[in-house]
Amino acid sequence: MLWELFFTFLKVGSVSFGGGYAVIPMIQYEIESHGWMTSSELQEMISLAGMTPGPIATNSATLVGYKTAGLAGALVTTLGMILPSLIAVILLASMFFRFNNSKWFRSVFYGFRPIITGLIIYAALNFGFLSGDETGFTWMTFVTLLICFGCLYAMFKYKLYPIVVLLAAGAAGIILY
Amino acid sequence: MNGKGAVIVKIFLAAISRLAQLFFAFFKIAPASFGGGYAMMPLIEREIVVKRQWFTEVEMADMLSMAGIAPGGVAVNAAALIGYRKAGITGAVAAIAGLTLPTFLIVISISYAYFYLRNEPKVEAALRGIHAAVIAMILMAAYRMAKISVFDISTACVMAAALFAMLLLHKNPLFVILFGLVIGLVIVRGKELVGLSVNTEKAGSSAKTMLEPEYYI
Numbered sequence: 232m233l234w235e236l237f238f239t240f241l242k243v244g245s246v247s248f249g250g251g252y253a254v255i256p257m258i259q260y261e262i263e264s265h266g267w268m269t270s271s272e273l274q275e276m277i278s279l280a281g282m283t284p285g286p287i288a289t290n291s292a293t294l295v296g297y298k299t300a301g302l303a304g305a306l307v308t309t310l311g312m313i314l315p316s317l318i319a320v321i322l323l324a325s326m327f328f329r330f331n332n333s334k335w336f337r338s339v340f341y342g343f344r345p346i347i348t349g350l351i352i353y354a355a356l357n358f359g360f361l362s363g364d365e366t367g368f369t370w371m372t373f374v375t376l377l378i379c380f381g382c383l384y385a386m387f388k389y390k391l392y393p394i395v396v397l398l399a400a401g402a403a404g405i406i407l408y
Numbered sequence: 409m410n411g412k413g414a415v416i417v418k419i420f421l422a423a424i425s426r427l428a429q430l431f432f433a434f435f436k437i438a439p440a441s442f443g444g445g446y447a448m449m450p451l452i453e454r455e456i457v458v459k460r461q462w463f464t465e466v467e468m469a470d471m472l473s474m475a476g477i478a479p480g481g482v483a484v485n486a487a488a489l490i491g492y493r494k495a496g497i498t499g500a501v502a503a504i505a506g507l508t509l510p511t512f513l514i515v516i517s518i519s520y521a522y523f524y525l526r527n528e529p530k531v532e533a534a535l536r537g538i539h540a541a542v543i544a545m546i547l548m549a550a551y552r553m554a555k556i557s558v559f560d561i562s563t564a565c566v567m568a569a570a571l572f573a574m575l576l577l578h579k580n581p582l583f584v585i586l587f588g589l590v591i592g593l594v595i596v597r598g599k600e601l602v603g604l605s606v607n608t609e610k611a612g613s614s615a616k617t618m619l620e621p622e623y624y625i
Contacts, residue, residue, distance in 0.1 A: 242582075244479065244480055245479055246479060246582060246585050246586075247479050247480055247481070248477075248478075248479050248585070251444050251445050251481050252444065252546050252549045252550070255546070256574060256581040257581045257582065257585075260580055260581055260582075274539065275522075275526075275535065277542065278535055278538050278539045278542055279515070279518055279519060279522060279535075280515070281444070281538070281541075281542030281545060281546075282442075282518075282538050282541075282542065283442075283511065283514050283515050283518055284438060284439050284440065284441050284442050284510075284511055284514060285438050285439075285441060285445075285448075285483075285507075285508075285510075285511030285514070285515075286444060286445040286448070286481035286482075286483050286484060286511075287444045287445070287481075288445070288480075288481045289481060289484065289508060289511065289512075290511060290515050293511075293512055293515045293516065294515060294519055297515075297516060297519050298519070302516070305512070305515075305516060309508060309512055312480070313480070313484055313504055313508060315479050315480055316478060316479065316480030316481065316484045316485050316488055316504070317488050317500060317501070317504060319478040319479050319480065319485075320474070320475070320478050320480075320485050320488040320489050320492060320500065321488070321492055321497060321500060323474055323477075323478055323489075324474070324489055324492050324493065334608075335593070337608040337609065338592045338593050338595075338596040338597075338606075338608055339589060339590075339592045339593060340477075340592060340608070341563070341592040341595070341596060341606075341608040341609075342563075342566055342588060342589075342590070342591035342592020342593065342594070342595055342596075343588045343589055343591075343592055344553065344556065344557030344563070345557045345558050345563040345564070345566040345567035345570065345588075346566060346567070346570045346584060346585065346587070346588030346591070347553055347557070347588070348550060348553045348554045348557050348558060348567050348570075349566075349567045349568070349569070349570025349571040349574070349584075350570060350574065350581060350584065350585075351546060351549055351550040351553055352547075352550045352567075352571055353570075353571055353574040353575060354546055354550075355543055355546040355547045355550060356575070357574075358542070358543060358546065359539075359540075359543035359546075371536070374536075374540075375536070375539065375540045375543070376540075377540075378537055378540035378541065378544075379540040379541070379543045379544045379547075380544075382540065382541045382544035382545075383544045383547060383548065386544065386545075386548055392442070392443075393442040393443025393444075393447055393545060394442040394443070396541050396544070396545075397442060397538055397541050397542075399541075400537040400538050400540055400541030400544075401534040401535075401537045401538050401541075402534070402537070403537045404533045404534045404535070404536045404537020404538065404539075404540070405530055405533045405534050405537065407533075407537070408532075408533040408536050408537070
């Protein structure tokens, strides 16, 4: 069990280009195919990972491990997620690659970045509206949309810090739901 | 003999103190960085360049662009790179440990607390609100990424294809990622064959704009 957790997150960590949010669909896919969590548990987990400080990818890894196999599980998933970073960075740094000037490299990223963008949008849609338990347009859905747009507006217009937005959203949740 | 021993002890202590400094530099940053890895970047830069003056701004920009291309979270990569440049492999480990340990403990405690509080109606309602805020944060990350990555018809099509594959075909994201690693080469090669010019970066952008996005836009 611990090995399986470790190798799963080692795999996720190795292909997690483009930062934490693009990793969410990967983690979700793995959890579903292993049957480690139900979809509502997964939703809760991502909310918790997003509200805690630090990278959302490692936070999610910690939570999945903890939920599935306790403290030892949390340790192995977090390690699995971090290890590829450590190895890749040491390789890159010790070889002193000057990637940015290579045309080949730039072509790869030309096609790769839009893919990451697509994955992040999918993560938002899927996490937000597609895998919920309720069906149809309810008061819940409306309030979720309202708070979500409120947060976006606050971050764009007033450049509020994420922690302020999170606290305000929590308070709004208590009042509105 | 005595002098030699003292030198060895001194070197040893210096190494330990360097590792401890790396550890605590990141240990301090992590708990204050809500909003994912990108939100950490300005904090890391302030700590490393301005306060501790370990690297210059130019060196930092180079390191951050390297952190962006390696797999894994950008913040974790940046920590590993700074640690490695400062004190080798043990330095990289110390920096990553400093970054990860506090958030690891916070995540475990929150998860533990949530287990007991999850049936409180107020906690449930607050988490629903936070759920909506996290959606907003993910959308924000998508917007930031789109701004630097989608700037012509090809890139727009590639993005739409990725979204389509995930939403309707429910493909394993791993396939989508592997596909993404070759599609750029194919498009650039194809365009060159028919004699079109290709701009692989958005005009006027650089690796630095990718890694220091206007987080608070």
